[in-house]
Amino acid sequence: MNMIVCAKQVLDPEAPPSSFKIDPSTNKVVPPPGVAPVISPFDENAVEAALRVKDAQGGKITVITLGTGLVRDVVKKPLSMGADELVLLEDAAFDEGDSWSTAYALAMAIKKIGEYDLIFCGRQAADWDAGQVGAGIAEFLGIPSVTLARKVEISDGKARVERVIADGYEVLEVELPALITVSNELGEPRYAALKGIMAAAKKQPIIWAPEDIGADRSQVGAAGRHMNLAKLFQPVKEGKCQIIEGENVEEAAINLALKLREAKII
Numbered sequence: 001m002n003m004i005v006c007a008k009q010v011l012d013p014e015a016p017p018s019s020f021k022i023d024p025s026t027n028k029v030v031p032p033p034g035v036a037p038v039i040s041p042f043d044e045n046a047v048e049a050a051l052r053v054k055d056a057q058g059g060k061i062t063v064i065t066l067g068t069g070l071v072r073d074v075v076k077k078p079l080s081m082g083a084d085e086l087v088l089l090e091d092a093a094f095d096e097g098d099s100w101s102t103a104y105a106l107a108m109a110i111k112k113i114g115e116y117d118l119i120f121c122g123r124q125a126a127d128w129d130a131g132q133v134g135a136g137i138a139e140f141l142g143i144p145s146v147t148l149a150r151k152v153e154i155s156d157g158k159a160r161v162e163r164v165i166a167d168g169y170e171v172l173e174v175e176l177p178a179l180i181t182v183s184n185e186l187g188e189p190r191y192a193a194l195k196g197i198m199a200a201a202k203k204q205p206i207i208w209a210p211e212d213i214g215a216d217r218s219q220v221g222a223a224g225r226h227m228n229l230a231k232l233f234q235p236v237k238e239g240k241c242q243i244i245e246g247e248n249v250e251e252a253a254i255n256l257a258l259k260l261r262e263a264k265i266i
């Protein structure tokens, strides 16, 4: 079973909200000083899903991360959990992409890897939360995709997927090769054991630029964007408090009702 996991490095979503800043002149998030990035949590669930398949029937797991400024200790985490190879799409040309150009670049890298039975993505990246890249990759590769998996089992060339829905889950079967996006309902990703951490430290990632994956530079990163970001901003929350007076509780309730009617709320 040849498996590929797409895992993104993101700003730590657990960082204190006060450390989150946007530079309005560039429409970009300013990385909070002293806060290390992490692998997007849903992507750790995707790594765990692949490891469970590997535990059950063996196989090879290749992780792909696209980005710039990738911190080696961070992007190697899937290796320390038990993945076999790490490919980094690390080139300035991949920067500032949108869901389309990110999915295109990842799909081209997967085509270059060649043999794959299963591709796992997180249900959405914890920074921009678009939830589009997984389905985009499947579309570029012309393979079926199933989103929001909470359990994946393989038998007879098919994946049996329990897919999260609003009030429970549904069970789907999909022919391989297929792409599956994984949700946190899959359960906790495993901790990296010391042996895995030491093996990951020794392993060198494979680094590819657009030319290495046969990608057209005009289609990746900012050059390949199909969407423009008009404005990135933090909403300002304003709260006003008005004390409703009254001689007694009944009168205060009447005054409240009158205020609400005045404000056209009732």
Ligand SMILES: Cc1cc2nc3c(=O)[nH]c(=O)nc-3n(C[C@H](O)[C@H](O)[C@H](O)COP(=O)(O)OP(=O)(O)OC[C@H]3O[C@@H](n4cnc5c(N)ncnc54)[C@H](O)[C@@H]3O)c2cc1C
Pocket (backbone or CB within 6 Å): 006, 007, 008, 009, 040, 042, 043, 046, 064, 065, 066, 067, 095, 096, 097, 098, 099, 100, 102, 106, 120, 121, 122, 123, 124, 125, 126, 127, 128, 129, 130, 131, 132, 133, 134, 225, 227, 228, 229
């Ligand atoms: C004008 C503009 C400028 C932008 N500039 C930047 C920027 O400078 N830096 C930036 O980080 N974002 C930038 N973005 C956001 C970027 O578009 C999103 O990262 C992209 O749309 C994917 O959405 P998402 O990250 O929410 O991924 P989702 O669609 O939510 O991701 C789903 C899954 O796809 C996989 N995946 C997604 N991205 C990657 C990746 N990079 N590597 C490996 N696997 C991945 C993961 O498995 C992930 O769980 C910009 C967007 C716009 C429109």
